[in-house]
Structures are given as structure tokens and as C-alpha cells.
Amino acid sequence: MANETTRSNSRVSAQVVIGLLVAAFGVLFLLDNLNIIYLRHVIFFWPLAFIASGLVALCSDGPRSGRVTGIVLVAIGVAMLGNRLGYEFISWRTFWPLVMIAMGGLIVFRTLGGGRVVHVGTTPYTKDDAKSDNVVDITAILGGFERRVSAPDFRGGEITAIMGGCELDLREATLATEAVINVFAVWGGITIKVPPEWTVILHGTPVMGGFTEKTARPPDNSKRLVVTGYAIMGGVEVRN
Template identity: 55%
Template structure:
């Protein structure tokens, strides 16, 4: 099935490609004894900041903002620790994660939105739009709606499976996905056209669907898979 690629996603892939090329050049200079790359490797916590920025750019939900902000905060604290400005250890990360997760749960409860904990099976709200966050756990649900509009799915060290085979689309729907050390599986009806706009980073996007009879119903899946995977199938 043909996969379309919007200009915004192409620009992101170009940036990621340039980063990979830059890393390759730095390793080459280190192997040629021109520049010591070992010192640069000590700043690996910058990866948390980069991932957090990616999440903030892609999210439209409060959970996504909290997760992106938490990743950036962890990266900044670890960088300050490396520079000797503050003391920070992994023992501090778990309380920060618990505070962020608790804040997300409280916000959802107060706002009356769908509640998704670290391991949830049921949700409250309309099935037309999904807003799912799975952290250190799993989310599994069957969606039945005649006007599915898409939504946002986040899986961090966890998994999410949505069964959409009982749903229908009026024209086009968009799902934004973000996976980090986890996986997302979408089961779609055979009459949906699947369009992947994903960017895998040591991960993958996989489509296992049969060709639909027409292109009247389109599901666009866009986002990032970082050391994780997104699978779309019938």
C-alpha cells in the first residue's frame, strides 16, 4: 500500500538523518585521533532532552505535555549533575515519575476525561477520539463508533492495543503515536486505507493490511517510535 509523506515529516527525517551523519563524523574523527569523542559521550543525557522536545512538538494532550516535560527535566538534571552543578541520581527519578503520573491522574479525574493509569483496561468517554497513555503497563480496548476521528496514543515502557475493527471513518482520521521502549498495535477494518507518516528511531512502523476496495476511508498514523514499534493490521 502506498505510504504518503508530508513535508513536515520529511523535514523531521532530514533533521534526524543529519544528526546520524554528525554522529558518524564524530566517531570517524575519534578513530583518526583528530578529536576525542569520549568526552562528548559523557553528555548522553541530552538524549532525554531531545526525546522530550520531540514529544512536546507532537502532543495535543495534557499527558503528552507532562511526559515531554518530565523527560526534559530528567535530562536537564542529569546534565547539571555531569557538570558538577547539582547532585542527581537515579534514586531521584522514581519519585519524579510518580509525581508526574499522579498529577496526570488527578488532572484527568478533575477534568472528567478518560482515565488511563499505568495498567488500564477500561476508559470513560466518547470513542470518537482516543487519548491513551500507557506507562510501565498496558492498555487494551475495543473501539466501536461510526465516526472515529483519531486521537493520540503514548506508550512508554508499556504497550497499547486498540481494536478498531468495529468502527468506521467519515473521510479521514489521524492518530498521533509516540512509543519509547514499548509497542502499539492497531487493528483496523479491511475497508480502511492506512497511511503511515511515522519516524522510527531504532524502532519500526509496520503495516500488515490488505488493499481496501477504495480510498474513501483513510487512517493516517503519524509520530515516532523510539526503540519500540507500531503495527497496523486488519
Template identity: 50%
Template sequence: MKNDPHPRNATTQVVLGLLVIAMGLLFLLDNLGFVDMHRAFSFWPMLFVIVGTVKLCDTRTQGGTMLGAAMVGIGVLLMLDRMDIIDFSWRTIWPLVLIGLGGFLVAKAIRGKRAQESGVAMLDGAPVGAGEVIDVTAILGAYERRVTTQDFRGGEITAVMGGCELDMRGASIRGEAVINVFAFWGGVTIKCPPDWSVSLQGTPILGGFEEKTIAPPDDSKRLVIRGYAIMGGVEIRN
């Protein structure tokens, strides 16, 4: 991760920028009388499509890809319902959420089985040493995890209408580690040791990134936080 140029992060910025420009053009056309934005606002499910697209462009994990695709799919279905092309309601979404959650659990179990077959030691269903690279997801709930590896290399944290708390005060970094966060209607809290320097490079959209850490004596251990806080918050503290 140290030499990762993060091309997908740049792609996400471009996609997000184009979406913002499109929204600005719509409001401009509304002010000029060419379109009626009151009717356009009835297509609020586009929010799911936009957020899902951002997640798809930014994720590097299978779980993140599944989540992004699910959000885009729900947004498209709701849009088609608004256009009276299909009949789709929130009562239909809940079974789809259960199906998606079941598929995610099955995929996770398969990955664990493959790891066992390849000879990787397992602990509580996860490979021993997996704390070196994390993949944490909280949807409509809370997730708390403690990481104590002495060779933390980064990973990905996703919180959708839920919260994630990652306690790494007993961990260590060799050089630099990067964590990609995605908080949508949710919050992420990261606790790091006082000898880590923190670099916030995230993008808040109606949300916020906040750092409450003590400045270390040197920059030998550096934690980089990238990603998005969409109507949510990300806090890093000691």
C-alpha cells in the same frame, strides 16, 4: 484533521535530522582524532533529551507535552550529574516519576470536571463521544482500549516502556483520520476494519512499523499513521 498540513511534524523531522547530523559530526571528529568519543559516550543521558525533544515537537496533547518535558528534564539532570555540577541519581528519579504521574492524574481530573461543568455528558470519567478523537498513553505498563465510534477522527498514542493496543474493528471513518504514534522502548498495536486503507508515514529509529492489513476494494476510508518508533514497534492489522 483532514486539512491539517502537519507543520509540527515537519519541524520534528528537521530537529531529528539536525541531531543525527550532530552525532555524525562527533563520530567524524573522533575518527580524525579531534575528540574522544569514549568520553562522550558517558553522556548517554542525552538520549532522554533527544527523545523528549522529538516528543515535544510532535505532540498535540497536554499529556504528550508533559511527558516530553519530563524526559528532557530527567536527561538534563543526569547530564549535570555526569558533569559533577549537581548530585543526582536514579534513586532521585523515582520520586520525581511519582510526582509527575500525580500531576498528570490531577490535570486529567481537572479537564474532566471542566467538561462536566460545560454540560458535556461523561462516562467512566471521559466525555461521551470522546472516542472520536483518542489520547492514549502507556508508561511502564499496558493499555487496551476498544473504539466503536462511527466518526473516528484520529488522535495520539504514546507508549514508553509499555504497550498500547487499540481495537477499532467496530469503528468507522468518514474520509480520512490521522493517528500520531510515539513508541519508545515500547509497542503499539492497532486493529482496524478490513474496509480501511492504511498509509504508514512513520519514522522508525532502531525500531519498526509493520502493516498486516487486507487491501480494501476502495480508498474511501483511509487511516494515516504518523510518528516515531524509537527502539520500539508499531503494528497495524485487521
């Protein structure tokens, strides 16, 4: 129950950030229509989109890599905004290699971090537990990942796609009652295939991205798959 409350509060926090951002753009467009400001001056500050996306990621209770990505997005936005304002904190020739180093470090961290905890519903699992088919812990960065799971008691897990794509096929798996998958997609896509007898519940928050469900409606909801997380300039699709 406490975990559900925390997840709900985190989702509300992220939606508040998104709502404030949308409202701010609405005010700016209104002021432009009233000839109080000029929209081209607003476009000058477009790197704020990176900062907003990073803040949404930092509000997430999903994969830890999502928060690392949030810090990177905020750093990119601040650097680009500072450059436009005439403050060059760091040259672009130095900045982009640093971003690549950070991504490489994230890959190594997730690969070698055997003690990392994956939270599935109210139950924590270590990365060693995720080696079985019951719990998944998938990351795709600048690449693609495909996996088929046929576990007799699927529990859920985490999926992260950063400028890459992930496809998880669960059509041969079974559920006891409920499983939770935390997703985090940034400039990437995640596809989850489920059996037709599963009820899919989406609790995702899209930021210039989208969540799509293309599944059949089962006669009952005794087996439920909850998909929660964020799609930032990316997409998450659940289908049969």
C-alpha cells in the same frame, strides 16, 4: 487545511532535530576514525539522547501528555549530564521519586481533565466527547490497555503509551471517509487493528523506535486512517 499545514510543519521540525542528531553522531564517528577525538569521550555524553528525545516530543503536535513527557525527558538528560560533569543539581535518591510524582500527576490530570480538547483532523473534541466510541483518548503508563471499538462513524483520537502498551481493535468499526489518530509512544508499544478495507497512511516519526504497517491493500482509498505521531524508543504497529 491550516491544521494539515501545522501538523506538517511540526513533523518537519521534529525531523530536523533528528537529522541534526544523526549528522552530529556521523561527524563524531568521522573525527574518531581520523584520530582527532576519541569516541569514548563522546560516549561520556550519552545522556544527550534523553535531551534530544525530549526536544522531539516538545516539537510534537500530538497528545498534550507527549509534551509533558518531553519536559521530563529533558530534565532527566540535563540531570544525568550535569552529574557526569560534576554538577549534582539534585541527588538520584530525590530525582526518581520526583519522576514518579510527575507521572502520577499526569495520570490524574488526564483522568480528571474533562475539559481537555482532543484534536481529530480539523475538528476539536472535548474529553467528554471521547467517552463515546467515535473518538478515543487512551493512555497507558507503566501498564497495559486494550480496547475494542465498533462505532458506526469512527473519527480518530489520541493514544499515549509511556513504558506501557496499548492495543486498539477497530476491526468492527466503520469510517465515513477519513479518521486521524495521534500516537505517542515512549519505551512502550501501540498496536492498532483495522479492517482490511481501510487504507492506512503512516505519518509517524520514529526516534530509536519504529512504525510498522502490516495491512492488506484495499481496491480503493475511500476510507483512510491516518496515523501520525512519535515513537521514542518504542514501537507503533498497524495491522489487520
